[in-house]
């Protein structure tokens with residue numbers, strides 16, 4: 001029968017999603033058995049105790065319960081600016097949070113997003129070219145669905161990468177064309193490398209149609225420089241590639257020397273013919289930044305140089321599932337137009353968001369330093385995003401033990417780590433990596449006060465593991 | 479370039495979604511120009527003034543603003559049972575509404591859904607076989623994605639049908655195999671007809687793998703009888719078809735003689751071998767019933783007789799987009815476990831939901847009667863769901879005028895109706911219908927007090943239209 005394993009769509013079976021893969025499943029089992037698990041496998045800040053920002057939650061709560069707006073006591077629980085904002089957002093809907101919106105999202109919120117992009121980049125942005133989505137993931141899937149026609153269509157994807165890309169490309173039956181980020185250059189991107197990847201794909205009969213960048217990077221944590229972005233855009237222009245700019249971590253920046261610069265801004269700065277021709281789709285979300293509102297499922301994408309007829313096709317496909325959820329659309333509106341100085345809620349909002357961002361910055365440093373103090377572990381600094389991606393140099397004895405256990409070496413290591421410490425990470429192989437090089441990914445999200453203990457427990461496990469398996473034959477890579 | 483029209487995935491271009499098609503776009507234009515539009519194209523109750531049920535909105539508002547639970551004034555705005563329920567649902571999350579949940583949805587809510595199904599059907603239901611989704615649409619798309627491998631895989635779909643099915647099958651590159659509902663038999667389903675459809679598809683090299691039923695029907699409004707469901711399940715057993723049971727309108731029932739019966743219950747009643755072998759996936763939503771919480775995007779599907787290994791694959795694919803939105807999961811929990819007699823909020827909840835349901839029942843009758851009073855219009859009674867689907871018998875003069883305008887005849891009629899009255903309907907051709915037979919679909923959702931005026935304005939337009947185009951050569955169909 002059609003839903004027997006042998007009869008399933010092969011693309012469904014082929015795709016892999018390591019962030020919730022073997023390690024996550026094992027961690028969930030252990031949790032059920034009563035073990036304390038520290039879930040650092042997904043960038044899910046609230047699950048690790050980060051508190052939501054108060055103001056946006058007040059606004060959305062009022063939008064969910066609009067009858068409170070007529071209650072004379074509402075001012076006892078909600079500040080006046082939250083009440084005003086709730087009225088504003090309700091006025092943008094046609095029936096409150098319970099009505100399907102336009103399939104592209106509420107026009108009024110798309111306008112606010114466009115204004116945000118204009119302020120950020122200094123260039124105009126058109127609300128008609130902005131679609132709201134149930135999280136950035138859904139937007140990426142929609143766009144890749146338009147691009148991929150079959151197995152000969154290739155998508156350039158960084159390695160290591162966030163597996164949304166590899167999984168979606170498998171699911172849609174396309175080909176992933178890897179380009180490697182250079183760990184020794186702080187996970188930078190070499191355009192010569194890109195050229196080689198494209199040439200190699202072509203020699204295999206694959207036509208490369210799009211390129212993905214993740215900036216700031218997941219799992220790698222780097223911010224792309226302006227010069228690097230310019231090279232990438234020029235490359236896309238020459239090779240006629242659509243650029244998919246995953247910029248969901250644009251607010252998660254931890255080094256002042258490395259600010260976030262959007263692909264759109266760099267493209268517009270480059271001027272004609274680039275700014276008029278390179279097709280770019282940029283993605284953003286309410287899940288990251290200091291918001292971390294993952295469970296709300298709110299995102300947007302902005303299209304640049306996409307012909308109107310294609311925008312219409314994307315609209316049509318979006319309309320099959322009717323509309324993105326409306327409360328997350330309002331979170332998006334709030335994210336792009338937060339309280340301003342002088343507003344009643346401004347001070348609290350600023351204090352909360354600054355608190356989260358500064359703590360993330362400190363945690364990034366504690367983690368990097370912690371990993372670098374461990375035996376056979378080296379780790380680049382997290383410039384942005386929410387992850388640390390240390391390289392784990394496994395001694396031959398460990399490789400052999402992994403083989404005997406029938407596990408990929410980094411999976412073997414991460415499982416042992418999980419059993420010993422409760423720390424649930426993702427093996428680097430889930431993101432793709434070079435032959436014989438092993439990593440793990442953790443988020444930097446555990447509560448700051450727990451961080452030293454977690455790093456101690458990691459170090460203790462790691463150093464014992466290394467000592468146990470070490471011998472004189474060298475490491476997996478120097 | 480990959481996002482030029484000519485280069486797009488052909489399946490994207492091929493799919494049609496009439497509910498938000500030409501008529502909807504024209505209506506949106508007219509609205510922008512200042513014309514009053516009555517949107518009856520989508521089953522979107524809140525957009526037409528239906529008020530949300532108070533209790534669930536109170537609970538979800540508190541979940542969005544959990545800090546209120548510590549506020550000594552909370553009792554001034556929220557009843558104690560809403561506060562208790564909010565605490566209950568928050569305790570089922572791991573980090574409130576801002577944390578990604580398990581990709582299948584919160585285990586605690588899935589348990590409540592299973593209990594609801596058990597009470598409804600009198601048979602056990604396993605939470606592990608229930609997945610929460612961002613609306614039923616997303617669930618249907620996930621399952622069809624597993625079933626469809628290519629253009630030789632066929633899905634039996636009723637005609638007329640809700641175009642989610644035709645659009646998704648196109649998008650996934652499968653083949654739609656139509657089976658016709660019999661208008662003269664109150665849109666009943668004849669199993670001989672099904673056999674013919676399958677035989678014809680086979681003769682064209684298509685292997686039929688699944689069958690869709692929509693019960694109660696959209697756009698047709700019929701409830702399938704138990705005998706009919708038994709025949710269908712037997713047919714699926716014999717032909718080894720997965721049955722997709724779209725039961726999103728199970729609470730929208732307007733005739734006591736025609737209750738809703740779930741496919742799962744009938745299957746279990748049939749006993750072995752059927753109950754152990756027929757693969758069934760049933761879909762439900764918070765968008766319909768007396769909830770109408772469309773914009774929240776909450777749904778679930780339950781799987782019966784699907785092997786564990788396949789359930790795992792479906793889990794894996796769901797995990798690519800991380801998790802359904804959490805606030806709608808809580809709406810689902812509330813829908814399947816509403817206030818009970820004795821609860822503080824019970825009376826209000828019962829009054830509100832009864833009010834909505836009874837008004838829908840009256841509106842169904844006003845609409846059917848109104849249509850049947852019009853020239854050349856005949857309409858079956860709406861037993862369930864939210865739609866009226868009158869047949870419009872177009873005189874030859876109208877067919878000719880449509881041809882000259884380059885429009886399908888029912889599109890021509892509906893556009894004229896829209897321009898004349900502001901009533902935005904969907905032409906029957908958007909749902910599929912027999913050659914030369916024309917319909918339109920409206921929802922029964924406009925406010926009850928506006929209904930007489932809407933039907934008058936419809937009648938005036940229709941009767942003038944018919945008179946204008948009528949001549950002695952007869953009608954499109956008698």
Ligand SMILES: Cc1ncc(COP(=O)(O)O)c(C=O)c1O
Pocket residue numbers: 043134135136137138162164214218246248284285286287294297298299799800
């Ligand atoms: C690089 C990247 N892109 C996209 C996403 C998806 O985010 P969401 O779908 O929650 O917006 C994530 C989530 O972790 C991510 O790391």
Ligand SMILES: Cc1ncc(COP(=O)(O)O)c(C=O)c1O
Pocket residue numbers: 321322521612613614615616640642692696724726762763764765772775776777
């Ligand atoms: C028959 C049918 N199935 C599914 C849906 C989708 O509902 P949702 O995705 O809002 O749950 C609809 C919506 O109108 C419908 O009519």
